[in-house]
Each structure stands twice: as structure tokens, then as C-alpha cells.
Amino acid sequence: MSKTIIEKIITDHTSDNVAPGKIIWLDIDVRSARDFGGANVVKNLEEHYPKESKIADPEKTFFTFDCVVPANNLGYAENQQIVRMFARKYLQRKNLYDVDAGIGSHVMIEKGIAIPNSTVVGTDSHLNILGAIGAFGQGMGDQDIAFTFKTGKTWFEVPESTKITITGKPARNSYAKDITLGVLEQIGSKGALGKSIEFYGITVESLNLSGRITLASMVTEMGGIIGLIVPNDEVINYCRERSNKEFKVHNADSDCEYSEKFTFDFSELEPRIALHPSPSNVKPVSEVAGVKIDSVVIASCTNGRYEDFEVVAKILKGKKVHRDVMMKIVPATQEVYGQLLENGLIKIFYESGAIISNPGCGGCASGQIGMTGEGEIQISTGNRNFAGKQGKGHTYLASPATAAASAIKGEIFVPEIV
Amino acid sequence: MTKPTVIKGKIIIIKDNEGSGIDDIDTDMIFHNKHLHITKIEEMGKYAFGNLPDWEKFPEIASKGDILVVGKNFGAGSSRQQAVDCFTSLGISLIIGESFGAIYKRNAINSGMLLMTAPNIMNESIKTGDSLKVNLKTGEIINLITNELLATAEPLSNVQIDIYQAGNLFAYGSRIIKS
Numbered sequence: 122m123s124k125t126i127i128e129k130i131i132t133d134h135t136s137d138n139v140a141p142g143k144i145i146w147l148d149i150d151v152r153s154a155r156d157f158g159g160a161n162v163v164k165n166l167e168e169h170y171p172k173e174s175k176i177a178d179p180e181k182t183f184f185t186f187d188c189v190v191p192a193n194n195l196g197y198a199e200n201q202q203i204v205r206m207f208a209r210k211y212l213q214r215k216n217l218y219d220v221d222a223g224i225g226s227h228v229m230i231e232k233g234i235a236i237p238n239s240t241v242v243g244t245d246s247h248l249n250i251l252g253a254i255g256a257f258g259q260g261m262g263d264q265d266i267a268f269t270f271k272t273g274k275t276w277f278e279v280p281e282s283t284k285i286t287i288t289g290k291p292a293r294n295s296y297a298k299d300i301t302l303g304v305l306e307q308i309g310s311k312g313a314l315g316k317s318i319e320f321y322g323i324t325v326e327s328l329n330l331s332g333r334i335t336l337a338s339m340v341t342e343m344g345g346i347i348g349l350i351v352p353n354d355e356v357i358n359y360c361r362e363r364s365n366k367e368f369k370v371h372n373a374d375s376d377c378e379y380s381e382k383f384t385f386d387f388s389e390l391e392p393r394i395a396l397h398p399s400p401s402n403v404k405p406v407s408e409v410a411g412v413k414i415d416s417v418v419i420a421s422c423t424n425g426r427y428e429d430f431e432v433v434a435k436i437l438k439g440k441k442v443h444r445d446v447m448m449k450i451v452p453a454t455q456e457v458y459g460q461l462l463e464n465g466l467i468k469i470f471y472e473s474g475a476i477i478s479n480p481g482c483g484g485c486a487s488g489q490i491g492m493t494g495e496g497e498i499q500i501s502t503g504n505r506n507f508a509g510k511q512g513k514g515h516t517y518l519a520s521p522a523t524a525a526a527s528a529i530k531g532e533i534f535v536p537e538i539v
Numbered sequence: 540m541t542k543p544t545v546i547k548g549k550i551i552i553i554k555d556n557e558g559s560g561i562d563d564i565d566t567d568m569i570f571h572n573k574h575l576h577i578t579k580i581e582e583m584g585k586y587a588f589g590n591l592p593d594w595e596k597f598p599e600i601a602s603k604g605d606i607l608v609v610g611k612n613f614g615a616g617s618s619r620q621q622a623v624d625c626f627t628s629l630g631i632s633l634i635i636g637e638s639f640g641a642i643y644k645r646n647a648i649n650s651g652m653l654l655m656t657a658p659n660i661m662n663e664s665i666k667t668g669d670s671l672k673v674n675l676k677t678g679e680i681i682n683l684i685t686n687e688l689l690a691t692a693e694p695l696s697n698v699q700i701d702i703y704q705a706g707n708l709f710a711y712g713s714r715i716i717k718s
Binding site: 143144145165169170177262264265268271272276315 | 618641645648649696697698699701702708709712713715716
């Protein structure tokens with residue numbers, strides 16, 4: 122029978138019959154928890170399995186701290202310490218990515234822990250970002266994750282699939298984030314509810330790994346389970362080099378069944394921005410140009426890669442951030458931080474007046490680099506702008522280019538071509 | 540000990556005054572948030588449907604072993620486990636619904652509560668007090684009054700049977716790792 126990509130990945134990880142709507146036992150290659158939820162995972166394991174083994178396979182089990190790093194409140198500090206002590210007891214040191222490491226999902230790609238066709242679970246609702254390399258990542262609750270630590274498997278209802286094809290060359294000042302917001306503008310916050318999205322078309326295929334991560338990272342905001350992009354040579358070589366492993370790369374069968382198909386022509390798509398209070402409240406940047414802003418954040422699992430900061434550096438080089446704007450820069454991982462340092466980008470950011478933070482989730486988990494006050498308007502390169510998520514202010518979501526150009530102007534500004 | 544895979548029981552059908560099934564019963568109607576501080580399962584039963592109009596007396600009419608029959612999108616809303624556990628508390632053996640909220644379904648399966656999906660069960664000629672015989676593995680629902688096949692539900696998956704037999708997800712975890 123012909124299969125979609127998600128059905129093929131699941132088939133490789135179960136002995137049950139796989140079809141949309143079926144509940145199956147799924148073998149999990151990578152089991153993880155972060156500082157958010159991690160302490161509850163530990164609590165569940167200790168409560169339910171007090172006198173027996175708690176970890177099916179320590180090699181495949183990880184903790185990744187990224188939400189509030191280092192902890193800036195007692196609750197997080199205590200939870201991180203609970204997890205740290207548990208990890209020291211049951212795992213090898215290398216399987217604990219502590220507060221210095223950066224965003225867990227990105228670390229897993231960089232370290233070759235997640236590879237194409239692998240199954241990965243954790244307590245991060247954006248773990249489905251791994252669809253960017255053709256892996257199945259999924260965020261789950263602390264009980265489900267504790268069970269997975271213990272047994273190496275979880276159960277899952279096989280989702281139906283939605284096919285999204287994107288063609289056309291966007292305007293030269295538009296980037297992967299603008300394409301992503303463009304899709305959200307078209308399908309809305311429930312457009313892929315409960316579905317596995319497969320992305321196709323020349324516009325998607327020509328995205329590099331960083332751009333693919335941006336697109337896959339906002340499938341959660343479309344209501345989707347995961348957004349899968351078939352790995353190209355760049356992604357395959359990267360993952361092979363990082364993991365030293367061989368892996369299957371699945372394509373969907375040509376006659377497989379999709380519950381829905383969308384085709385979008387994004388020729389000359391102009392830069393997009395998502396206004397308060399939802400990621401699908403998308404407008405062309407030009408429509409809101411001129412709105413005064415107070416802060417800018419370049420960060421997150423959506424836009425915290427080196428390539429994102431490269432664009433920002435090109436725009437900021439030799440210029441100053443507007444005196445009424447706080448500009449915050451948070452690399453996704455320690456590796457990205459190192460690249461920024463080595464290639465002189467930190468110097469450019471420093472000279473422009475930006476604040477540079479250690480790696481982590483940045484503003485999304487409301488804490489690492491401060492929050493917004495009532496009345497504050499913030500442009501973020503992140504993926505969520507729900508009321509109260511990052512403070513009492515309003516957050517707008519945009520590309521690194523739009524965010525950087527606006528930081529200089531002190532108001533929302535359509536980026537020039539760089 | 541193996542638990543039965545054929546369930547017999549008296550049914551309670553959740554309908555409104557006009558005799559139609561009630562869709563979209565959310566977790567606040569099932570177990571209101573003012574009782575969320577309760578953590579002992581034994582104490583949860585008396586609040587079941589406490590916020591569902593005309594069904595506030597449900598805990599008094601429900602008996603151990605009863606089968607609950609509900610409409611579409613049952614258990615929509617929050618992730619509270621109490622909305623499942625309050626029925627466990629009353630001894631409800633099985634919930635047959637036209638469809639379930641996704642989180643509710645996950646919570647029910649993890650706690651070993653039996654759920655079955657039968658898309659048109661509300662249209663069948665059954666009433667509260669009738670008795671049914673339900674085969675979990677084939678999905679066959681037989682009306683014990685007439686001895687006729689009433690409907691065929693989606694059979695339970697291996698996952699549901701495994702967790703149900705063990706008691707709950709964590710008990711299942713112990714069982715498979717030891718064996």
C-alpha cells in the first residue's frame with residue numbers, strides 16, 4: 122500500500138499495522154526532557170519505579186536545558202538541580218546538555234543525535250522542528266516522557282497528511298521566515314490541525330538547513346503534528362557528518378493519500394509580520410511600517426542560526442541601533458555563539474549597541490533575556506506572540522532582516538535588499 | 540490475572556431533555572475546575588458531571604460496571620486527568636462515544652480507562668437501562684435485550700489492550716521491562 126512520509130517513518134519504528142487513525146506502539150530513538158517538564162519526568166520515574174530500573178537505554182536518553190538558562194528564579198534553579206542530580210546518577214555526562222548548551226532541538230541536530238528517519242520525543246512543544254531534517258520529533262507531557270525513558274517506546278495515533286507545495290521566488294528582501302509567515306497567513310492557526318504536513322515545491326527545496334528549520338519550527342502554530350521536508354544533499358551530508366551514521370531518507374509514494382493539498386505561488390512575496398496576539402495574524406510589513414518599537418529580539422528555535430545572524434550583521438554593520446530600542450541577540454546554541462565570535466559578528470553587534478546573551482531559547486520562555494512591560498512593542502524573530510507570553514507588551518513576529526532594519530529605524534521598517 | 544475483553548453492563552446514555560445526544564461536553568462540565576484540588580480517586584466520583592445541566596445527579600444513578608454512552612468530541616478542553624478518573628471512581632467500565640477530544644483520549648488510555656469509538660451510536664434504538672455486550676477486540680456491540688448486533692465500534696488497538704491489562708501506563712512500563 123502506498124504511504125506518506127510519516128507513515129514510512131512510523132512503519133520503520135513499530136510492529137503494528139500503520140494507517141491514519143490507528144494507535145500504534147512507536148519505538149523511540151531519542152528520549153529527552155528539558156528544564157521545563159524535566160523535573161516532573163524525574164518525579165514520575167521515582168514515584169512509579171522506586172525500586173527498579175528507570176532508564177531503558179542511557180545512551181539514547183538526554184536532558185537539554187534551554188528554557189531559562191541560567192536559571193533566574195528559584196523554581197527553575199531547583200528543577201534544574203533535580204534533573205542534574207538524576208542525570209549524574211543514571212546517565213553519562215555527555216547526555217546532559219546543561220545551561221551552557223543552547224536549544225535542545227538544535228543541539229540534537231548539530232551533535233548528530235537526531236538524524237533523518239529517527240524518532241525523537243521530549244517536553245518541548247517545538248520538538249517537531251526536527252521535520253526540517255526528515256525526522257519525527259514530538260513534544261509530550263511529563264508522564265508520557267517518563268514512560269518513554271523507562272521503556273524506550275510510546276504510543277501514537279498515526280496522523281493524516283497534508284501536502285503543501287510552494288512555488289515562486291519571493292522578493293529579495295524576503296527570507297525563510299517570510300515564507301513561513303506566508304503559509305500561516307494562508308492556512309491559519311488550525312490549517313493543519315492534527316496533521317503531518319509535507320512541504321514541497323522549488324521554494325522549499327531551495328531553502329538551506331537553517332531556512333528549513335525556520336519553516337518546520339512554526340508547524341505547531343499551524344496546528345500540525347509535524348512538518349516534514351525531504352532532506353536534500355546538503356542536509357544528508359550535514360547529518361551524516363555530524364552523526365557518523367547511515368540513515369534512510371523517505372519520499373512519499375506518488376499515489377499516497379493526503380487529506381488536503383495546498384499550492385501557493387510566493388513569487389515576489391513581500392516581507393511578512395505577525396501582529397499581536399497570534400502568529401497567524403499576518404500582514405505585509407509595509408502595511409504596519411512606521412509603528413514605533415521599543416525592543417527587538419533576534420533569537421529562538423525559529424531564527425537563532427548563524428545564517429540568521431549573518432543577515433542581521435550585514436544590516437547592522439557600521440550602524441547604530443536606535444537610541445530608544447533595546448536590541449537583544451541570543452544564538453541558538455554554543456556552536457552558533459562560537460561562529461559569531463570567530464567571524465567577527467559579535468564585534469559588529471557590540472559596536473551597533475546590541476545586547477548579546479549566552480545561547481538558549483531567548484525570549485520565548487519569558488525570562489532568559491528579560492520580559493516586556495505594559496505598552497512595550499517588541500519585534501521578535503521567534504514563533505509565538507500570544508498575550509502575556511513574553512510579558513505585558515505586544516510582540517510582533519518577523520524575519521531577522523525586518524527585525525534588524527526596524528531596530529536601526531526605531532520603527533517597523535521594510536528591510537532593504539542586502 | 541487477565542481482565543475480560545468482553546464487557547457486559549447496563550448503559551447510561553448522556554442526552555439532553557429533547558432526547559438528543561450532547562456533543563462537545565468539555566472537561567469543566569465533567570469535572571469542574573473548582574474541584575481540581577482533589578487528588579484521591581475515591582473522592583472524585585461524586586463530582587462527575589456536576590457541571591452538566593440536568594445531569595448533576597449522575598453519581599447517584601451510576602453503579603459499578605455501568606457503560607457510559609456519549610456523543611461527539613467528548614472530553615474537549617483541558618488536560619485534567621480528573622475528568623477521566625471521576626468515572627473510574629464510580630466504577631464505570633467503558634465509555635462508548637461518537638468521538639473524543641484528543642487529550643482526553645490520551646489521558647483515558649494512559650490510565651487504563653476503556654474508550655471505544657462508535658460514530659453513530661446515538662442514533663441507535665437504545666435507552667438508558669438497556670444492557671449491552673461489547674467485544675473489545677472485534678468492536679461488536681450486542682443489545683442483550685434483543686440479542687441483536689447493534690453496532691460495530693472501532694476495535695481497541697494493541698496499545699489500549701496492553702495498557703488496560705496492566706492497569707495503567709506506568710504499570711505497563713514495569714510489566715514489559717521485567718518480562
